[in-house]
């Protein structure tokens with residue numbers, strides 16, 4: 001099934017993650033944040049309502065009136081505070097960058113495969129972002145498929161990402177806010193994770209300002225409501241995508257429908273982008 005993606009200001013673009021992170025970090029530093037790279041949070045505690053965190057690299061503890069946990073799907077903050085939901089390792093993802101095959105073109109490929117799926121998108125003029133998602137027992141076969149399809153060497157380095165699905169962590173706990181994947185993980189197939197991370201980060205920043213500068217008592221609960229609203233009315237597409245990729249039978253029916261009804265597919269992709 002081929003589909004022209006929406007163009008213009010509201011269209012999705014593919015950016016190499018390291019370039020994107022570096023733009024965000026530089027901007028943060030320019031705005032006056034104290035950026036500490038390569039610092040691993042190892043412990044967290046609270047006394048007199050103030051957070052105290054320590055990192056592996058320093059012995060001195062950092063104190064904060066407010067903490068925003070944006071530490072990803074395996075959130076250390078949530079884990080240390082006993083807030084991380086238990087999850088089954090139902091599927092894993094592998095991600096790597098490979099040389100852009102000649103003639104690949106400016107397109108995003110989502111390919112259903114036996115035992116999982118693959119996502120492919122150029123991230124610049126010379127590299128292709130390649131992802132594989134599958135059950136632990138089929139991920140090796142998917143890797144072999146990728147090796148043959150893209151003529152990769154056996155030494156190709158892959159990054160492993162898990163879990164692909166888990167329960168949500170409530171977004172606000174008084175002076176502790178969760179943003180991005182730390183709060184909620186969505187199926188990668190629709191490529192929405194970064195949008196949710198950025199939007200929830202933006203809302204968490206506004207809530208943090210209200211809590212610290214204005215001593216607002218309801219900013220945290222307001223953030224929780226706004227956080228829920230970002231996902232409202234959108235998650236069904238993500239759930240539909242998950243059904244299609246997890247159940248080959250449902251996937252075949254849905255993709256056949258999409259092939260026969262391109263308007264339906266256009267509607268769904270537009271809904272993801274907006």
Ligand SMILES: Cc1cc2nc3c(=O)[nH]c(=O)nc-3n(C[C@H](O)[C@H](O)[C@H](O)COP(=O)(O)OP(=O)(O)OC[C@H]3O[C@@H](n4cnc5c(N)ncnc54)[C@H](O)[C@@H]3O)c2cc1C
Pocket residue numbers: 039040041042070071072073075076093094095131132133161179180181182188190191192193194195197
């Ligand atoms: C296979 C796959 C493909 C995807 N493709 C897309 C896509 O095409 N488009 C899209 O929008 N989304 C995609 N996503 C989802 C996207 O990657 C996430 O939603 C997004 O990265 C979430 O951002 P985040 O900042 O919340 O978390 P992360 O990007 O995970 O960042 C968390 C940060 O916290 C840091 N951290 C973690 N623990 C600690 C600690 N103890 N101490 C200090 N720092 C810590 C990490 O180093 C990291 O820098 C994909 C996901 C997968 C699995």
